[in-house]
Amino acid sequence: MTTSTRIDSIAALRRALEPARRAGQTIALVPTMGALHAGHGSLIERARRESDVVVVSVFVNPIQFDNATDFAAYQINLDADTAFCGERGADLVFAPPAGEMYPPDRATHVEVERLGEHLCGRFRPGHFRGVTTVVAKLFNIVQPHRAYFGEKDAQQLAIIERMVRDLDFPIEIVPVETVREPDGVAMSSRNRRLSPGERGLAPLLYAALSKGRTAILEGCTSGREARQLILDCLAAEPQLRPEYVEVVDAASMEPVEDLRGRRLRLAAAVWLGSTRLIDNVAAVCLQQPD
């Protein structure tokens, strides 16, 4: 087992990476908010296989929270997370305090237009602007060759891919498949907040999305019908309260009605008690438009 070195200042991180950069080694970045689980683990392990130096950032980014209660409830244990990174072969853990990332007189944000208008963006004002701002900062601080993001947060991934393209970051974005529990629930730090009863209902989210995907594979070409099928499936359990269910184009993240020939994401956010869960599945509609 290796151990990861924890670093909390931007200057110290740049110093630590300097020898590797000079030697022409490849650097990978895995941005996280800590409370690490096997989903994060798969990003770190993939980065380890593909690059010489692996940096995991652990930073609960205050400016991406649209809800103060959610931010307050976001508990992490830096020692446990650093040990977790070491077990998976990460070299450095970058865990800056908020003041290191955000000087009090900061005045700059990064915002990707349009891709954040639907899905989570509609319900979490300012969320994606906070994400793109912190990720752009991390890209400039670490200057990685590759950065790893989970498909679990498909809208975030699409927005970051667009930011990298539009702003010419010389970074390859590597998408990593969603890691699930044996019962289908997507791993998430927020699952820990579910009561045992709520946890028992959580598999319905993935089951409902999977039903929509199967319908599309079997010939459904209407976004409205696929969406309704998912909603009907979720309605079987009244404790599970949908915030949104959408069938979107995988590139634009905009809802679509005529699914023919498209690469799609079926995405949903649901509330279980006071916990908000999101999930999505990819689907391709093989029928071609006339």
Ligand code: AMP
């Ligand atoms: P977070 O700490 O929730 O901000 O997530 C950090 C990164 O891990 C993001 O790129 C997420 O998409 C990814 N991630 C979180 N959960 C999973 C999962 N179950 N499977 C794969 N990637 C995940």
